[in-house]
């Protein structure tokens with residue numbers, strides 16, 4: 225960052241100085257700019273997950289057949305439990321027009337604490353080899369392999385949003401929400417970009433890029449869904465970081481379905497008795513009741 229009179233006044237990129245009335249930091253989850261401007265706390269592994277993604281090229285007809293789709297339709301599958309060996313996170317498999325995206329998200333601190341150590345790339349290899357996944361990517365040409373980090377801190381991970389001469393948007397500001405069934409960030413990035421542009425426009429018209437004027441950016445974000453949703457889902461991390469969500473509950477669902485669908489040579493108990501037997505084994509505990517009470521916060 226370039227500074228002038230205690231305010232941000234530009235950036236240095238590739239050794240070149242670029243001076244500006246206002247800098248809008250849109251440099252993603254690791255935002256070195258927000259860091260250097262002192263707008264956010266140092267990065268901590270508890271607040272982030274690492275994501276890896278593979279993109280396989282397949283022709284459109286093959287994708288439609290494998291996912292049971294009509295022309296123009298798409299499908300998204302989510303996975304939880306064994307795919308991360310019970311660590312915080314999950315897997316995804318979704319269709320694009322003529323590619324299929326396969327990936328995993330795993331909490332950084334869960335990975336760091338895992339004993340014996342678990343590495344993301346070996347989880348990814350095992351995930352791609354699972355029968356329900358392998359049959360869908362079979363013969364696909366691996367076009368991309370990428371890794372990224374995602375903020376899991378929710379509202380607690382939102383940085384200070386402006387300094388004199390500077391605004392922060394999107395992932396750089398910590399606008400990311402994992403609510404278990406969806407990961408959100410793109411619409412926050414777009415909306416915060418628009419609000420930052422409006423604020424910058426006003427600042428330029430008034431010839432005032434002080435922190436006091438740029439604070440109008442946060443006010444704008446409070447009036448639309450960005451900070452409203454971050455606030456509504458402020459408990460998502462404390463609910464989702466329960467280890468049981470990735471161990472006990474997936475095992476319960478698999479055991480329940482296994483028990484209900486298994487027919488062997490022995491006389492069978494009623495469906496209700498079998499379901500209760502599995503529930504007793506996995507679910508009947510004070511901890512489960514506490515978890516259910518906590519889910520109400522989501």
Ligand SMILES: Cc1cc2nc3c(=O)[nH]c(=O)nc-3n(C[C@H](O)[C@H](O)[C@H](O)COP(=O)(O)OP(=O)(O)OC[C@H]3O[C@@H](n4cnc5c(N)ncnc54)[C@H](O)[C@@H]3O)c2cc1C
Pocket residue numbers: 250251252253275276277327329372373374393394395396399400407408409410411413
């Ligand atoms: C696996 C995964 C799945 C996701 N799924 C969803 C989803 O389903 N729905 C959803 O809404 N969101 C999802 N997200 C989140 C979404 O991708 C992000 O919230 C969104 O991309 C944030 O946009 P951004 O522009 O703020 O940051 P980014 O998209 O990270 O863009 C930042 C850009 O800045 C560049 N940059 C960084 N530093 C510098 C520098 N020093 N100089 C020049 N350039 C720099 C980077 O290269 C990058 O191109 C997902 C994220 C991941 C990783």
